[in-house]
Structure formats: C-alpha cells, structure tokens
Amino acid sequence: xxxxxxxxxxxxxxxxxxxxxxxxxxxxxxxxxxxxxxxxxxxxxxxxxxxxxxxxxxxxxxxxxxxxxxxxxxxxxxxxxxxxxxxxxxxxxxxxxxxxxxxxxxxxxxxxxxxxxxxxxxxxxxxxxxxxxxxxxxxxxxxxxxxxxxxxxxxxxxxxxxxxxxxxxxxxxxxxxxxxxxxxxxxxxxxxxxxxxxxxxxxxxxxxxxxxxxxxxxxxxxxxxxxxxxxxxxxxxxxxxxxxxxxx
Numbered sequence: 001x002x003x004x005x006x007x008x009x010x011x012x013x014x015x016x017x018x019x020x021x022x023x024x025x026x027x028x029x030x031x032x033x034x035x036x037x038x039x040x041x042x043x044x045x046x047x048x049x050x051x052x053x054x055x056x057x058x059x060x061x062x063x064x065x066x067x068x069x070x071x072x073x074x075x076x077x078x079x080x081x082x083x084x085x086x087x088x089x090x091x092x093x094x095x096x097x098x099x100x101x102x103x104x105x106x107x108x109x110x111x112x113x114x115x116x117x118x119x120x121x122x123x124x125x126x127x128x129x130x131x132x133x134x135x136x137x138x139x140x141x142x143x144x145x146x147x148x149x150x151x152x153x154x155x156x157x158x159x160x161x162x163x164x165x166x167x168x169x170x171x172x173x174x175x176x177x178x179x180x181x182x183x184x185x186x187x188x189x190x191x192x193x194x195x196x197x198x199x200x201x202x203x204x205x206x207x208x209x210x211x212x213x214x215x216x217x218x219x220x221x222x223x224x225x226x227x228x229x230x231x232x233x234x235x236x237x238x239x240x241x242x243x244x245x246x247x248x
Contacts, residue, residue, distance in 0.1 A: 014049035018071025021096075023087065025056035028079030029160045029181055038076040045074070057081070065094060073098040079157045084110035112154045112186050129188035138171040141187055148190045151175060153182030164190065 022045065024038020025031055038054060045052035055064055057077060073096050075082060083100075085107030091098045101109070108115055119126045128145055131154070132138055141149065151174040153161040161181040163174035171187070178185040 015051070017050050019069055020045060020050055020052040020072045020074055021068065021070045022052055022054045022074045022076060023057050023082070024054060024076045025058065026077045026079070026081045027058070028077070028081050028157075030078035030157045033157075034076060034078040034082070037078070041074060041076050057087075062090075065090075065096075070096055072096065075100050079160065080110070080155055083157075084155065110155055112152060113184065116186075116188075127189040129186055132171075132175045132185045132187055135172050135175075138175055139168045142168040142171055145189050149187050150190050151178050151185060151187045153178045154184040154186045156181050161185075 022042045024034045042054045075098050085103040088103045088106050116126050147166045149165050151163045161178040165171040165174050175185050
C-alpha cells in the first residue's frame, strides 16, 4: 500500500515546459468537440502555471506555427487532420515536441480497415468486417454475417457516422449516411462486451494517473470504479479491495 503519495508526482515545474501551444478546432467533423476539449485543456494548463496559449487550427496554421515561439504542442484536435499523422508529421518537421502517438501509429489507428488488416496479420482476434461500396454489398453483408452490424466511416472518429443496423434496408441507409463523411465505409459484426471506464489497476502506483490523486484531494468523496473482473488483480497489486478505489 502506498503511503507517500508525493513521490508519485513529477518534479518538473510548469516553467520547464516552456511555451505550450494547445492545438484545437481544426476542420474535421469533430471540430465542435475539439473546441470544447481544447479550451478545457488550455484552462487546466494555465491554472497549473504552464505558459500555454491556444491555436484554433485553420488555413493560417502554418504561418502561425512559423511566427509563434513554440516549445511544445498539446494536440487536442479530433479526427482527420489531428489524429491521422498529418499534424504529427508537420510538428516533427518543425522540430516541435508534441503529445500523443507518433506519425505511423496515428495514421494506422485512424484507418480502421488497415488497423484490422494489421491485427489479422498478427493473429489478433477481431470481428468479421469488410468495406461497403454498393447496395449489393449491403445485401450480401447481411446474408453472410446476419445482424446486428455496426457501420462506420473508415477514417472518422469513433462515433462520427456510426450506426447499428438490424436489416439490409437499414444497412443501405447507414452506408449512404456514412458515405457523406468518407468514401470508404467499414462494417463489422457487433460484439457484446463489457467496456469498463477505469484508469488502470496500478496507475496510481506507477504514477501514470496523478490526476486521480489530485481529484481525490480536491473532490470530497471522490471514488473511481473497479470492475468485478479486475478486483482480484487490483487487490494483489495495490492492496485495494472493493467496488471502488477509495484508498486513493
């Protein structure tokens, strides 16, 4: 059990980060979400004493990038143009360190079809899937895989243009709707699963989630949920036992 929580916090001071540009907005279908999350990140950095400023990424971005003195970039762009490797490549060419994954990981993860192809090549189980190009494809998909099916644009964020369908007619409508966002539309069998939103059973032990410690101190009664399947491992590695990690 950890007793010295201060040891988990970084010794880096806000001034060590230099001038940080928070990149948000952009031109993708997720612009509005990015504006909200970007402003929240900017406010949090500034409240922590970081010399941060925001850039709404638009047509003048390259000029601003060259004109501003930027020591680091915090990318909070959503969707294409921010998560697909293009922004990462630009920042690397400019020699500006940035948050998140690099060029290849970003580009691959944003392309749902190629991500699945990589998983298949490595023998990683993934729901059956294919690309829809016509109404005939939609009919064949339902005949082959049955329903329900999940439809998504191949290069958009997780929820943009997504639909669950239970018939060939619904699949055709969903394919047409998703096609307004992307020329490549992917469908896959639906998988029923539990999706626990939990920060990690040992995150606070190795210092990967110091924000939890701050929440615990700043918000009376703060607790994070521990899904039942994770409780034995959580107890083994952290000493916490129960439906909530209250000892943080």
